[in-house]
Amino acid sequence: MKSFLLTAAGLALATALSVGGALAQTQGGTLVQITQPEPPNLAPYVSTSGPIAQVTSKVFDGLLEYNFDLEPQPSLAESWEVSADGLTITFNLRDDVVFHDGTPLTSEDVRFTIMDVLREAHPRGIATFRNVIAVETPDRHTAIFRLDAPAPYLMMALNSAESPILPAHIYAEGDIRAHGNANEPIGSGPFVFTEWRRGEFVRLDRNDNYWRDGQPYLDRIVVRFIADASTRTAVLEQGEAHVAGFGAVPYQDVRRLEALDTIEVTTRGYEMISPIVEMIFNTQEPPFDNQMVRQAVNYAIDRQFVIDNVWFGYGVPASGPISSNFEPSGLFGRGIDFSVPDRIDIANRLLDEAGFPRGADGIRFEITHDVTPYGEEWQRFGEITVQNLAEIGIRATLRYEDLPTWLARTYTDYDFQLTSNFLFNQADPVIGVHRGIHSDRILPGTVFVNGSRWSSPETDALMDAATVATNAATRQQAYQALVPLVTEASPVAYVLELRYPTVHSTQFADVITSPIGIYGNYAFAHQR
Amino acid sequence: MKSFNARFYGNPRVYLGLAWLALVAVVAIFAGVFAPRDPFAIVGQPFLPPGSEGFLLGTDSLGRNVLAGLIHGARTTLMIAVLSTVAAVAFGTVLGALAGYYGGIVDDILMRLTEFFQTIPWFLFAIVLVAILSPSAMNLVIAIAVVSWPPIARVVRAEVMAVKAREFVQAAVVAGQRDMGILFGQILPNTLSPLIVTGSLMVATAILIESALSFLGLGAPGQMSWGFQIGAGRSFLRDAWWLVTVPGIVILLTVLAINLIGEGLNDALNPRLADL
Numbered sequence: 001m002k003s004f005l006l007t008a009a010g011l012a013l014a015t016a017l018s019v020g021g022a023l024a025q026t027q028g029g030t031l032v033q034i035t036q037p038e039p040p041n042l043a044p045y046v047s048t049s050g051p052i053a054q055v056t057s058k059v060f061d062g063l064l065e066y067n068f069d070l071e072p073q074p075s076l077a078e079s080w081e082v083s084a085d086g087l088t089i090t091f092n093l094r095d096d097v098v099f100h101d102g103t104p105l106t107s108e109d110v111r112f113t114i115m116d117v118l119r120e121a122h123p124r125g126i127a128t129f130r131n132v133i134a135v136e137t138p139d140r141h142t143a144i145f146r147l148d149a150p151a152p153y154l155m156m157a158l159n160s161a162e163s164p165i166l167p168a169h170i171y172a173e174g175d176i177r178a179h180g181n182a183n184e185p186i187g188s189g190p191f192v193f194t195e196w197r198r199g200e201f202v203r204l205d206r207n208d209n210y211w212r213d214g215q216p217y218l219d220r221i222v223v224r225f226i227a228d229a230s231t232r233t234a235v236l237e238q239g240e241a242h243v244a245g246f247g248a249v250p251y252q253d254v255r256r257l258e259a260l261d262t263i264e265v266t267t268r269g270y271e272m273i274s275p276i277v278e279m280i281f282n283t284q285e286p287p288f289d290n291q292m293v294r295q296a297v298n299y300a301i302d303r304q305f306v307i308d309n310v311w312f313g314y315g316v317p318a319s320g321p322i323s324s325n326f327e328p329s330g331l332f333g334r335g336i337d338f339s340v341p342d343r344i345d346i347a348n349r350l351l352d353e354a355g356f357p358r359g360a361d362g363i364r365f366e367i368t369h370d371v372t373p374y375g376e377e378w379q380r381f382g383e384i385t386v387q388n389l390a391e392i393g394i395r396a397t398l399r400y401e402d403l404p405t406w407l408a409r410t411y412t413d414y415d416f417q418l419t420s421n422f423l424f425n426q427a428d429p430v431i432g433v434h435r436g437i438h439s440d441r442i443l444p445g446t447v448f449v450n451g452s453r454w455s456s457p458e459t460d461a462l463m464d465a466a467t468v469a470t471n472a473a474t475r476q477q478a479y480q481a482l483v484p485l486v487t488e489a490s491p492v493a494y495v496l497e498l499r500y501p502t503v504h505s506t507q508f509a510d511v512i513t514s515p516i517g518i519y520g521n522y523a524f525a526h527q528r
Numbered sequence: 529m530k531s532f533n534a535r536f537y538g539n540p541r542v543y544l545g546l547a548w549l550a551l552v553a554v555v556a557i558f559a560g561v562f563a564p565r566d567p568f569a570i571v572g573q574p575f576l577p578p579g580s581e582g583f584l585l586g587t588d589s590l591g592r593n594v595l596a597g598l599i600h601g602a603r604t605t606l607m608i609a610v611l612s613t614v615a616a617v618a619f620g621t622v623l624g625a626l627a628g629y630y631g632g633i634v635d636d637i638l639m640r641l642t643e644f645f646q647t648i649p650w651f652l653f654a655i656v657l658v659a660i661l662s663p664s665a666m667n668l669v670i671a672i673a674v675v676s677w678p679p680i681a682r683v684v685r686a687e688v689m690a691v692k693a694r695e696f697v698q699a700a701v702v703a704g705q706r707d708m709g710i711l712f713g714q715i716l717p718n719t720l721s722p723l724i725v726t727g728s729l730m731v732a733t734a735i736l737i738e739s740a741l742s743f744l745g746l747g748a749p750g751q752m753s754w755g756f757q758i759g760a761g762r763s764f765l766r767d768a769w770w771l772v773t774v775p776g777i778v779i780l781l782t783v784l785a786i787n788l789i790g791e792g793l794n795d796a797l798n799p800r801l802a803d804l
Contacts, residue, residue: 252589
């Protein structure tokens, strides 16, 4: 009781103080972020392992930032201009940016980063910057991208998490894939890398020479790594950590934390990530070489049940390969609605027509259903799928293997019938959507590409048009036409758009300020 | 001296163990009668507490009947435990008997092999085996048997070596019986009592291994088991206590029952120990 009174008094005092200082943002404070799992390195320019950029996006800057409508905003580039033919992009860089070692940023750093690092060694950058044939540097603060074909999606891939701008004088020395600074990043961002104690935390301290005057507000960010899920929840509950996202907190725990006064939960901050839970059919082998069978399975899945009971409400039914996060930008289309009330009847009819009548035991045929080996949500999803398929006379047996075996089965040997899968749309459909359905992404041995091996000349042409079109309306039309065709063919059952919850302490404000959420740089985050 | 029956059935703890195990066995055998529906079937609202209408032990996170899961889990768990024990006992007995009977180089080779298996931490070994073989009921039996046979082999070897020196064995040798006839006809029947005790206790260990593997998500997919129920429910410990508590208690009671029976057998078969 005594401690409660003390706490109450402390809260009252804190409230009084914060009201008094409401006009200026409070300086100082240490924000503790939970990142799960611990990153393998701090080299986001050669590795796209998820946790890395949750740390390094605070250390590096990108040429651009983005608002929630996915519109580019100035960052290192004060202004920019895309030529009408889409083949020249001119960036005017700020002249007051210095790297953490005191060296000023110049256009040479941009050229080096794009041409020598990202275009050569970044797993996604190789594709994103493929059309960039040169970066010209007419003066210290102008960088001109020369392209041999338009690449409108490139303008969506320039934030600090995806394309961090590196100081050339440091990273140009030696092999970029095994660089001495791979675990001690040096950038120009709002926070300076100070220490990485393995298995425990990374400490980032305020960059006093940050180019945004007066920012960042925080003195320090500590990124903690806690392997046990219930400990992560407890630490957040007790206020020892202040922000966590990307499934770091079990979904059912988020519901409990949400009820606390000290914690806020938001599903914003994933608009440029757009995770989609889906199921891939092996379209080259019976029974799923039959479009009607694939559609029947698509109808059979009880999407809302999966959302409510596996992901505890953090999702919406998917309406096709493209996330509804792209709806504001128009790069979106709506396919067949598989969640109609009479979906089970439709599915049964489709299977009858496809020539798979029910046997005496009510079974039409048997399949093996592989489960994405990402943890227990995926097992529950698989168990629900087995039940859903039983309703339409398909007996499915679950198979749960380790990640390398599952990846080889799905993307190298194609030795599967139906498997769940998890793909991110990323910042643009060209980057995140085409890979799953385009014929040029049927690449045995390459993971997270077109595993269904379905394609059609018509859909390929629409995607090719959307890739190079410099006119937004043309791209929109292409995607509006593409999505109904893809859902009709159903090479993939798009089940739900996962809306990851980000849990953060009410002690801090303006933490999640961009469509990349905890991949943001926290320059604006401050204590309440 | 009292007879085996008097010593075994005169022990009240044996009764408790037998009663519980008989109940579990009956439930396992007639699982389809007690709970005709697929235990994975989604039959109600998720997270209904025990005592809810129609769900004596409540429902799990997907609305599956916990009681139906326990009933079908009894079948999976017992079947895997018994089969793997039978396999381990058979293999361990043959190896131990050969080593003990022939001695010398045969003994050296077989016992070094046994020791090799004994030096590997058995639970990690089971995990690795299941991961490599991919989880299925058959592979669980194999994995549990592979990690369980070494103690059997050692027990049998020691017994065979002791019995081999006895006069009736020498008489059989003199009478011209073949090695295999002597080993399996004369010696092994006289080593049965420690074997029965070790084997019965091993069923309990096998249940624990199966449950632990299922808890880790390495159980037979598509087959309900007690360990699976605990594994699937552990994330909800704070929200739905019954999901782990109920199958946990059932595992506890079953393992305890087998141990009581095993100890009862031990006391009855080794009267000198029992009198100590």
